[in-house]
Amino acid sequence: MKASYRHLLLFLVVLIFFIDDARMVSLVDPTYGFVDVMLNESNFEYQKPYDTPLCQRYIYQNGTHRFWVYSDDKPHHLGSNTQPRTEIRILPDYTSGVWQFEGLAFIPNGTSGATIVQIHGAAHGNTTSLLRIYNGEMRYYSTQVIDTNLYDRWFKVNLIHDVDGGKVIVFVDNKKKLKIHDQGPGLLHFKFGVYGAPRNISYYMESRWKDVKIYKKY
Ligand SMILES: *[C@@H]1O[C@H](CO)[C@@H](O)[C@H](O)[C@H]1NC(C)=O
Ligand SMILES: *[C@@H]1O[C@H](CO)[C@@H](O)[C@H](O)[C@H]1NC(C)=O
Ligand SMILES: *[C@@H]1O[C@H](CO)[C@@H](O)[C@H](O)[C@H]1NC(C)=O
Numbered sequence: 001m002k003a004s005y006r007h008l009l010l011f012l013v014v015l016i017f018f019i020d021d022a023r024m025v026s027l028v029d030p031t032y033g034f035v036d037v038m039l040n041e042s043n044f045e046y047q048k049p050y051d052t053p054l055c056q057r058y059i060y061q062n063g064t065h066r067f068w069v070y071s072d073d074k075p076h077h078l079g080s081n082t083q084p085r086t087e088i089r090i091l092p093d094y095t096s097g098v099w100q101f102e103g104l105a106f107i108p109n110g111t112s113g114a115t116i117v118q119i120h121g122a123a124h125g126n127t128t129s130l131l132r133i134y135n136g137e138m139r140y141y142s143t144q145v146i147d148t149n150l151y152d153r154w155f156k157v158n159l160i161h162d163v164d165g166g167k168v169i170v171f172v173d174n175k176k177k178l179k180i181h182d183q184g185p186g187l188l189h190f191k192f193g194v195y196g197a198p199r200n201i202s203y204y205m206e207s208r209w210k211d212v213k214i215y216k217k218y
Protein backbone atom coordinates (compact mmCIF):
# COMPACT_ATOMS: atom_id res chain seq x y z
CA MET A 1 0.00 0.00 0.00
CA LYS A 2 2.66 2.46 1.14
CA ALA A 3 5.07 1.44 -1.62
CA SER A 4 2.48 1.86 -4.38
CA TYR A 5 1.55 5.25 -2.95
CA ARG A 6 5.21 6.25 -3.14
CA HIS A 7 5.38 4.98 -6.74
CA LEU A 8 2.33 7.05 -7.62
CA LEU A 9 3.94 10.15 -6.07
CA LEU A 10 7.19 9.50 -7.96
CA PHE A 11 5.22 9.07 -11.18
CA LEU A 12 3.42 12.38 -10.57
CA VAL A 13 6.67 14.22 -9.86
CA VAL A 14 8.26 12.81 -13.02
CA LEU A 15 5.13 13.75 -14.98
CA ILE A 16 5.34 17.32 -13.68
CA PHE A 17 9.00 17.54 -14.75
CA PHE A 18 8.13 16.27 -18.23
CA ILE A 19 5.27 18.71 -18.51
CA ASP A 20 7.52 21.54 -17.34
CA ASP A 21 10.18 20.48 -19.79
CA ALA A 22 7.66 20.54 -22.64
CA ARG A 23 6.78 24.07 -21.51
CA MET A 24 3.22 22.98 -20.89
CA VAL A 25 3.55 24.68 -17.54
CA SER A 26 -0.17 25.36 -17.57
CA LEU A 27 -0.77 21.95 -16.03
CA VAL A 28 1.42 22.55 -12.99
CA ASP A 29 -0.42 23.09 -9.75
CA PRO A 30 0.97 26.28 -8.11
CA THR A 31 0.21 24.80 -4.69
CA TYR A 32 2.53 21.83 -5.24
CA GLY A 33 4.78 21.56 -2.16
CA PHE A 34 2.51 23.81 -0.09
CA VAL A 35 0.30 22.81 2.83
CA ASP A 36 -3.32 23.99 3.16
CA VAL A 37 -3.74 26.28 6.16
CA MET A 38 -7.33 25.47 7.11
CA LEU A 39 -9.40 28.64 7.35
CA ASN A 40 -12.62 29.16 9.25
CA GLU A 41 -14.81 32.16 10.06
CA SER A 42 -12.38 33.31 12.78
CA ASN A 43 -9.81 33.99 10.03
CA PHE A 44 -12.07 36.50 8.25
CA GLU A 45 -12.36 40.18 9.09
CA TYR A 46 -14.98 41.98 7.00
CA GLN A 47 -14.33 45.54 5.84
CA LYS A 48 -17.14 47.62 4.28
CA PRO A 49 -18.28 51.26 4.04
CA TYR A 50 -18.54 52.35 7.67
CA ASP A 51 -22.09 53.67 7.43
CA THR A 52 -23.57 50.67 5.61
CA PRO A 53 -24.56 47.25 7.01
CA LEU A 54 -22.46 44.37 5.68
CA CYS A 55 -25.57 42.65 4.23
CA GLN A 56 -26.00 45.60 1.83
CA ARG A 57 -22.53 45.08 0.35
CA TYR A 58 -21.78 41.36 0.84
CA ILE A 59 -23.52 38.01 0.67
CA TYR A 60 -22.23 34.47 1.13
CA GLN A 61 -24.45 32.13 -0.82
CA ASN A 62 -24.00 28.69 -2.26
CA GLY A 63 -20.29 28.65 -1.39
CA THR A 64 -19.69 31.98 -3.15
CA HIS A 65 -18.68 35.27 -1.52
CA ARG A 66 -20.19 38.19 -3.42
CA PHE A 67 -18.80 41.66 -2.68
CA TRP A 68 -19.97 44.93 -4.17
CA VAL A 69 -19.33 48.63 -3.57
CA TYR A 70 -20.17 51.97 -5.22
CA SER A 71 -17.58 54.60 -6.05
CA ASP A 72 -19.40 57.17 -3.87
CA ASP A 73 -19.55 54.85 -0.84
CA LYS A 74 -17.79 55.82 2.37
CA PRO A 75 -14.36 54.37 3.31
CA HIS A 76 -14.16 51.57 5.89
CA HIS A 77 -13.31 53.96 8.76
CA LEU A 78 -14.68 57.37 9.56
CA GLY A 79 -11.85 59.82 8.83
CA SER A 80 -10.00 57.49 6.42
CA ASN A 81 -9.22 59.02 3.05
CA THR A 82 -9.03 55.65 1.25
CA GLN A 83 -11.37 54.53 -1.54
CA PRO A 84 -14.49 52.53 -0.73
CA ARG A 85 -14.11 48.79 -0.26
CA THR A 86 -15.89 45.60 0.67
CA GLU A 87 -13.17 43.11 1.45
CA ILE A 88 -12.27 40.16 3.62
CA ARG A 89 -8.96 40.48 5.42
CA ILE A 90 -7.44 37.10 6.20
CA LEU A 91 -6.11 36.79 9.75
CA PRO A 92 -3.61 36.46 11.30
CA ASP A 93 -0.77 38.51 9.79
CA TYR A 94 2.33 36.72 8.55
CA THR A 95 5.82 38.18 8.75
CA SER A 96 8.11 35.58 7.17
CA GLY A 97 8.07 32.35 5.18
CA VAL A 98 6.33 31.51 1.90
CA TRP A 99 2.56 31.98 1.74
CA GLN A 100 0.00 31.49 -0.98
CA PHE A 101 -3.54 32.74 -1.61
CA GLU A 102 -5.77 30.74 -3.96
CA GLY A 103 -9.31 31.43 -5.12
CA LEU A 104 -11.70 31.31 -8.05
CA ALA A 105 -12.85 34.78 -9.06
CA PHE A 106 -15.70 36.08 -11.20
CA ILE A 107 -15.86 39.76 -12.26
CA PRO A 108 -18.99 40.95 -14.04
CA ASN A 109 -18.48 43.10 -17.13
CA GLY A 110 -18.77 46.74 -16.07
CA THR A 111 -16.61 46.51 -12.94
CA SER A 112 -13.46 48.52 -13.62
CA GLY A 113 -10.77 50.18 -11.53
CA ALA A 114 -11.23 47.63 -8.74
CA THR A 115 -8.60 45.83 -6.71
CA ILE A 116 -9.91 42.27 -6.30
CA VAL A 117 -7.07 40.75 -4.28
CA GLN A 118 -4.13 42.31 -2.49
CA ILE A 119 -1.26 41.68 -0.13
CA HIS A 120 -1.49 44.36 2.51
CA GLY A 121 1.56 45.49 4.44
CA ALA A 122 5.17 46.11 3.35
CA ALA A 123 8.37 47.71 4.56
CA HIS A 124 7.87 50.47 1.97
CA GLY A 125 4.32 51.79 1.48
CA ASN A 126 1.07 50.16 2.58
CA THR A 127 0.83 47.26 0.17
CA THR A 128 3.03 44.56 -1.32
CA SER A 129 0.82 43.78 -4.27
CA LEU A 130 -2.53 44.88 -5.72
CA LEU A 131 -4.26 42.97 -8.52
CA ARG A 132 -6.81 45.19 -10.24
CA ILE A 133 -9.38 44.72 -12.95
CA TYR A 134 -9.61 47.44 -15.62
CA ASN A 135 -11.87 46.76 -18.63
CA GLY A 136 -11.53 43.00 -18.29
CA GLU A 137 -7.74 43.10 -17.88
CA MET A 138 -5.92 42.22 -14.71
CA ARG A 139 -3.18 44.68 -13.85
CA TYR A 140 -0.46 44.79 -11.21
CA TYR A 141 -1.38 48.10 -9.58
CA SER A 142 -2.48 50.47 -12.39
CA THR A 143 -0.41 49.85 -15.47
CA GLN A 144 1.31 46.46 -15.83
CA VAL A 145 -1.07 44.06 -17.62
CA ILE A 146 -1.07 40.52 -16.18
CA ASP A 147 -3.96 38.96 -18.13
CA THR A 148 -6.87 39.88 -20.41
CA ASN A 149 -10.45 38.79 -21.22
CA LEU A 150 -11.41 38.07 -17.64
CA TYR A 151 -15.00 39.37 -17.55
CA ASP A 152 -17.99 37.13 -16.94
CA ARG A 153 -16.11 33.89 -16.35
CA TRP A 154 -14.55 32.10 -13.43
CA PHE A 155 -10.76 32.23 -13.32
CA LYS A 156 -8.28 30.91 -10.77
CA VAL A 157 -5.87 33.22 -9.02
CA ASN A 158 -2.80 32.00 -7.12
CA LEU A 159 -0.75 34.67 -5.43
CA ILE A 160 2.49 33.52 -3.81
CA HIS A 161 4.43 35.70 -1.40
CA ASP A 162 7.94 34.48 -0.67
CA VAL A 163 8.73 36.92 2.13
CA ASP A 164 12.16 35.43 2.81
CA GLY A 165 13.10 35.57 -0.89
CA GLY A 166 11.46 38.97 -1.40
CA LYS A 167 9.31 37.78 -4.32
CA VAL A 168 5.68 37.83 -5.40
CA ILE A 169 4.43 35.39 -8.06
CA VAL A 170 1.02 35.55 -9.74
CA PHE A 171 -0.67 32.65 -11.53
CA VAL A 172 -3.92 32.97 -13.46
CA ASP A 173 -5.58 29.68 -14.41
CA ASN A 174 -2.38 27.83 -13.41
CA LYS A 175 -0.21 29.88 -15.79
CA LYS A 176 2.61 31.90 -14.28
CA LYS A 177 1.90 35.50 -15.27
CA LEU A 178 4.15 37.66 -13.10
CA LYS A 179 7.19 37.35 -10.87
CA ILE A 180 8.27 40.53 -9.18
CA HIS A 181 10.15 41.84 -6.13
CA ASP A 182 8.04 42.44 -3.06
CA GLN A 183 8.19 45.68 -1.03
CA GLY A 184 10.12 44.27 1.92
CA PRO A 185 8.82 42.48 5.01
CA GLY A 186 6.20 43.79 7.41
CA LEU A 187 2.90 42.84 9.00
CA LEU A 188 1.36 41.12 5.99
CA HIS A 189 -2.03 39.68 5.07
CA PHE A 190 -4.10 38.78 2.03
CA LYS A 191 -7.38 40.54 1.27
CA PHE A 192 -10.01 39.76 -1.38
CA GLY A 193 -13.19 41.50 -2.47
CA VAL A 194 -13.50 44.90 -4.16
CA TYR A 195 -11.54 48.06 -3.38
CA GLY A 196 -11.67 51.15 -5.56
CA ALA A 197 -8.48 52.18 -7.39
CA PRO A 198 -7.40 55.85 -7.17
CA ARG A 199 -8.58 56.62 -10.72
CA ASN A 200 -10.84 55.38 -13.55
CA ILE A 201 -13.34 53.61 -11.31
CA SER A 202 -16.71 52.32 -12.49
CA TYR A 203 -19.66 53.46 -10.35
CA TYR A 204 -20.50 49.85 -9.46
CA MET A 205 -17.78 47.31 -8.60
CA GLU A 206 -18.33 43.64 -7.87
CA SER A 207 -16.28 40.50 -7.41
CA ARG A 208 -17.31 36.96 -6.54
CA TRP A 209 -14.99 34.43 -4.96
CA LYS A 210 -15.16 30.76 -4.13
CA ASP A 211 -12.78 28.00 -2.99
CA VAL A 212 -10.56 30.54 -1.23
CA LYS A 213 -7.59 28.90 0.46
CA ILE A 214 -4.35 29.88 2.11
CA TYR A 215 -1.29 27.68 1.82
CA LYS A 216 2.12 27.77 3.46
CA LYS A 217 5.38 26.17 2.45
CA TYR A 218 7.23 24.41 5.27
C1 LIG B 1 -10.84 28.11 13.67
O1 LIG B 1 -9.46 28.33 13.47
C2 LIG B 1 -8.81 28.81 14.64
C3 LIG B 1 -7.40 29.24 14.25
O2 LIG B 1 -6.82 28.35 13.35
C4 LIG B 1 -8.85 27.71 15.70
O3 LIG B 1 -8.17 28.16 16.86
C5 LIG B 1 -10.29 27.40 16.02
O4 LIG B 1 -10.36 26.30 16.90
C6 LIG B 1 -11.07 27.06 14.75
N1 LIG B 1 -12.48 26.96 15.07
C7 LIG B 1 -13.25 26.00 14.61
C8 LIG B 1 -14.70 26.07 14.99
O5 LIG B 1 -12.83 25.08 13.93
C1 LIG C 1 -25.92 26.88 -6.36
O1 LIG C 1 -24.98 25.95 -6.87
C2 LIG C 1 -25.56 24.90 -7.61
C3 LIG C 1 -24.48 23.90 -7.96
O2 LIG C 1 -23.31 24.53 -8.42
C4 LIG C 1 -26.24 25.51 -8.86
O3 LIG C 1 -26.84 24.48 -9.60
C5 LIG C 1 -27.30 26.51 -8.41
O4 LIG C 1 -27.84 27.14 -9.54
C6 LIG C 1 -26.69 27.55 -7.49
N1 LIG C 1 -27.75 28.40 -6.95
C7 LIG C 1 -27.63 29.73 -6.91
C8 LIG C 1 -28.78 30.44 -6.29
O5 LIG C 1 -26.65 30.32 -7.35
C1 LIG D 1 -18.80 44.36 -21.86
O1 LIG D 1 -19.93 45.20 -22.06
C2 LIG D 1 -19.73 46.15 -23.09
C3 LIG D 1 -20.91 47.10 -23.09
O2 LIG D 1 -22.13 46.41 -22.98
C4 LIG D 1 -19.57 45.40 -24.41
O3 LIG D 1 -19.33 46.32 -25.45
C5 LIG D 1 -18.36 44.47 -24.28
O4 LIG D 1 -18.24 43.70 -25.44
C6 LIG D 1 -18.51 43.54 -23.09
N1 LIG D 1 -17.29 42.79 -22.92
C7 LIG D 1 -17.29 41.48 -22.73
C8 LIG D 1 -15.96 40.83 -22.59
O5 LIG D 1 -18.31 40.81 -22.68
Ligand SMILES: *[C@@H]1O[C@H](CO)[C@@H](O)[C@H](O)[C@H]1NC(C)=O
Pocket residue numbers: 080081082125126
Ligand atom coordinates in the same frame (compact mmCIF):
# COMPACT_ATOMS: atom_id res chain seq x y z
C1 LIG E 1 -0.86 54.50 3.71
O1 LIG E 1 -1.99 54.44 4.55
C2 LIG E 1 -2.17 55.60 5.34
C3 LIG E 1 -3.33 55.33 6.27
O2 LIG E 1 -4.45 54.89 5.55
C4 LIG E 1 -2.38 56.80 4.42
O3 LIG E 1 -2.51 57.97 5.18
C5 LIG E 1 -1.19 56.93 3.48
O4 LIG E 1 -1.46 57.94 2.55
C6 LIG E 1 -0.96 55.64 2.74
N1 LIG E 1 0.27 55.73 1.97
C7 LIG E 1 0.31 55.45 0.67
C8 LIG E 1 1.65 55.55 0.03
O5 LIG E 1 -0.68 55.13 0.05
Ligand SMILES: *[C@@H]1O[C@H](CO)[C@@H](O)[C@H](O)[C@H]1NC(C)=O
Pocket residue numbers: 134142143199200
Ligand atom coordinates in the same frame (compact mmCIF):
# COMPACT_ATOMS: atom_id res chain seq x y z
C1 LIG F 1 -7.52 56.45 -16.94
O1 LIG F 1 -8.18 56.93 -18.08
C2 LIG F 1 -7.43 57.85 -18.82
C3 LIG F 1 -8.31 58.40 -19.91
O2 LIG F 1 -8.97 57.36 -20.60
C4 LIG F 1 -6.18 57.17 -19.36
O3 LIG F 1 -5.38 58.09 -20.08
C5 LIG F 1 -5.38 56.62 -18.19
O4 LIG F 1 -4.29 55.87 -18.68
C6 LIG F 1 -6.25 55.71 -17.35
N1 LIG F 1 -5.53 55.29 -16.16
C7 LIG F 1 -5.52 54.01 -15.78
C8 LIG F 1 -4.78 53.74 -14.51
O5 LIG F 1 -6.06 53.12 -16.39
